[in-house]
Amino acid sequence: xxxxxxxxxxxxxxxxxxxxxxxxxxxxxxxxxxxxxxxxxxxxxxxxxxxxxxxxxxxxxxxxxxxxxxxxxxxxxxxxxxxxxxxxxxxxxxxxxxxxxxxxxxxxxxxxxxxxxxxxxxxxxxxxxxxxxxxxxxxxxxxxxxxxxxxxxxxxxxxxxxxxxxxxxxxxxxxxxxxxxxxxxxxxxxxxxxxxxxxxxxxxxxxxxxxxxxxxxxxxxxxxxxxxxxxxxxxxxxxxxxxxxxxxxxxxxxxxxxxxxxxxxxxxxxxxxxxxxxxx
Numbered sequence: 001x002x003x004x005x006x007x008x009x010x011x012x013x014x015x016x017x018x019x020x021x022x023x024x025x026x027x028x029x030x031x032x033x034x035x036x037x038x039x040x041x042x043x044x045x046x047x048x049x050x051x052x053x054x055x056x057x058x059x060x061x062x063x064x065x066x067x068x069x070x071x072x073x074x075x076x077x078x079x080x081x082x083x084x085x086x087x088x089x090x091x092x093x094x095x096x097x098x099x100x101x102x103x104x105x106x107x108x109x110x111x112x113x114x115x116x117x118x119x120x121x122x123x124x125x126x127x128x129x130x131x132x133x134x135x136x137x138x139x140x141x142x143x144x145x146x147x148x149x150x151x152x153x154x155x156x157x158x159x160x161x162x163x164x165x166x167x168x169x170x171x172x173x174x175x176x177x178x179x180x181x182x183x184x185x186x187x188x189x190x191x192x193x194x195x196x197x198x199x200x201x202x203x204x205x206x207x208x209x210x211x212x213x214x215x216x217x218x219x220x221x222x223x224x225x226x227x228x229x230x231x232x233x234x235x236x237x238x239x240x241x242x243x244x245x246x247x248x249x250x251x252x253x254x255x256x257x258x259x260x261x262x263x264x265x266x267x268x269x270x271x272x273x274x275x276x277x278x279x280x
Contacts, residue, residue: 005275008098015097019104020088020131024081026064031077034069041065046112048119059112063124084128087135094138094269095256103134103186110182122179129165130187133158137191141250141265197253197260236264238271 016022033040043055046062068077092100107127115122135142136158143151169180232242234251241264243249252268254261258276 007102008096012096012098015101017097018089018092019097019101020085020092023063023088024085027066028081030064031066031069034066035071038069041069045121046115046123047121048115051116060108062122063108065123067125067128084131087131090139091131091134103190104131106186106189110185111179114178114182118174118178120179126165126180126184127186129161130184132161133184133187134190137194140252194253234262234264236267237261237274238263238267241266 030040030044044058044061044065046058047055051058066077067080068074088100091103095103104127107130108124111122111124111127114120132154136154140153140155140158142154144154144157146152165180165184169177172180232244235242236251241249243251246264250265251262252265254263254268254271254273257274259274261274263271
């Protein structure tokens with residue numbers, strides 16, 4: 001993504017560090033104010049009709065509307081705040097502030113565009129979901145304690161969330177469907193290539209499964225049609241480890257590295273990102 005590197009070089013100094021912290025602080029202030037005057041929410045939500053009447057602050061203020069309004073829901077509000085602060089902080093650290101800001105900004109612009117073009121009020125809920133999808137893609141095996149007891153990996157929670165969104169897409173109005181499509185646009189832009197590689201590798205794995213060797217790996221027939229040898233399907237760019245060396249090891253592609261560079265979980269988050277040198 002050389003275009004992104006050039007963009008970051010020019011605009012990177014404008015990035016807001018720890019962006020989710022400021023958004024959550026804003027939502028907390030709105031929540032406290034809403035305890036004394038619930039009508040405050042009606043002045044902040046993204047209502048296209050009100051925007052056209054001059055209330056342009058709604059184009060941004062809808063991000064400050066908390067997911068829960070009532071004092072009886074304060075426990076779930078705290079959980080929600082911590083959850084998205086943690087996710088935002090991890091993405092900020094992994095990507096860098098500029099990339100995370102851009103990811104969030106694309107989602108905001110898409111959400112606003114749907115609201116204004118199709119005249120439908122929308123919230124930031126789908127935008128926040130894409131933050132979790134990004135997190136689960138980068139950290140699929142990180143575990144969360146459901147009800148503080150049951151450990152569940154991020155990738156399974158993301159699949160559950162995707163299933164619920166798919167149900168809303170099928171059963172919802174066209175306004176909801178458009179909000180979902182645009183809401184996940186930032187995720188598709190950032191991870192579309194990664195998803196394609198995972199699907200491609202999955203298909204290759206299925207094609208080779210019938211030829212898999214008893215001790216792991218895949219059988220490979222030499223060009224002469226003679227000896228069958230084991231061939232690894234995954235290989236870490238740093239240490240050279242394959243699934244033949246450790247059948248329990250998982251391998252992932254790095255979204256920030258140019259080219260199809262694959263890493264084991266020991267080096268996925270601890271390596272220098274590879275960038276292809278532009279041709280002269």
